Amino acid sequence: MEDVISIAENPLLREMCHYVLTNHGKRVRPALCLLAFHLLGGEDSKRAIDVGSAIELIHNATLVHDDINDEGEMRRGAKALYKEYSLGRSIVAGDFMFALGFQLMGTTSNDVVHFVISAAAAMGSGEFDQKKYERNVAADEAQYLKIITGKTARLLECAAKCGAYLAAPDDLESVEKVGNFAYNIGLSFQIIDDLLDVIGDSKNTGKLVGNDLVEGKPTLPTIYAMQDPTYGARVREIFENPSADYSDAAEAIELIKKTDSIDRCFALAKHYADLALKDLESFKDSSYKQSMIDFANFIVSRDR
């Protein structure tokens, strides 16, 4: 990915791309793409690596813009790009990384490009839905699942489908199954991620605990707790309050922990992880299948 950045003629633009891409995340999407490719018998992995990297670039581009949209201060333990550089430049740098992602993908098939574009469009819708339910006590589980589908699950699905398709373009049934696996993993992954905002350790997550509450993001732990007969009213009050700070968030978190919300979140995350494992059942055993099973199990047992 570092090679592709060198296309940028402007040194500051290169520096900003470098800032984002070296502070890398877990590289879940390239990993899924490559695993799916090998699961379906793919051999020469060059194209799968390119497509996986392209998806990671596009993912990072959207994170740069999402941080601006959500006024997020930190990303992966470092300052968000727009906080380190300027807002305007960060918008353009995000666009540039988006374009580079498509460039890296350009030599593959139109179907693959189509998978990625659809996921990118879904991400836009997901961000809009999330904004719609910001500080909005009408947020419920169904809306939450719609939001995280656009925000997370569709791009993971896309990464897996691309890898599978590159290996077996004629076996669309298997491509769909691997896609469903990743889709369900994506839902599970995001539920746990949102849970870590409530019960996580900021040393591990790189984000301040209670951040989603301060930002008024409609996440599942809050949604469930708002339905609690005893503590729900106060949680709703804090969630609705546009000037809620980290001490209000800490109060809300204490209340959330008194409800059954956290258990319900884990149960739903487990439900989707189980669905994901079911999607793999028909594939013959291999080390790649085992890696995908491990991956699914890892998701629901992430460091609390």
Added chain:
Amino acid sequence: MEDVISIAENPLLREMCHYVLTNHGKRVRPALCLLAFHLLGGEDSKRAIDVGSAIELIHNATLVHDDINDEGEMRRGAKALYKEYSLGRSIVAGDFMFALGFQLMGTTSNDVVHFVISAAAAMGSGEFDQKKYERNVAADEAQYLKIITGKTARLLECAAKCGAYLAAPDDLESVEKVGNFAYNIGLSFQIIDDLLDVIGDSKNTGKLVGNDLVEGKPTLPTIYAMQDPTYGARVREIFENPSADYSDAAEAIELIKKTDSIDRCFALAKHYADLALKDLESFKDSSYKQSMIDFANFIVSRDR
């Protein structure tokens, strides 16, 4: 293009795309794409129309983001998208339109996608270069040409090359020539556009006169005037001043008009229009060639 917007599931997102695309500009890029297609003997124009529309979508996406980056208030006589809606949502809506553009292009060849991606990457660099020389008296003609190459000329070149390539993928020499035509037209077009900020009528341009000066943008009329032995010092002073307002801009404009700057700008615009016409010489006469010649002539005689 309206069809493609309907992919957006979120109604507000659809509304925002609609806001941008119905307040359409001159549709120069689709026109160039289609003219180039027919100039090279293309017949069934469906793909050329799709690619031209895709480029227009991508162009509009970058304008949405550029307005945020440049803090531009107005666009084509209406409020900039981020002024009418929110900044965060406008970033995401721009991304979405960007993705839709690539989606619309997805069924064409990889070469076409590659042309568009390269132009999109160049646009990013152009915006960065423009920022670098904002309120910077070191801006000169060479830097200015580099900025407008990224900002304007490369995407027009791309539109023409795509159209030409779709008609005659094996005649790369002609594809390059048509591309050069559009590239030179692009430089000419932008020089005149920047001149209209100084000598234009806001009723025709849809922008306030002196806007570029207030924003500190390094445009050619200002760059030339800053070199004037008599009036240059005061123009530089205003250009450097971060709190310059429209009355300062009006003063600078009066000074610019006293120098040879405007004549020099017209001369350079004409120079590039002449180069563009030269690029067309080797093509056999046709109504399409005549339209392109008319187009080049129109550029340098735009309503002052």
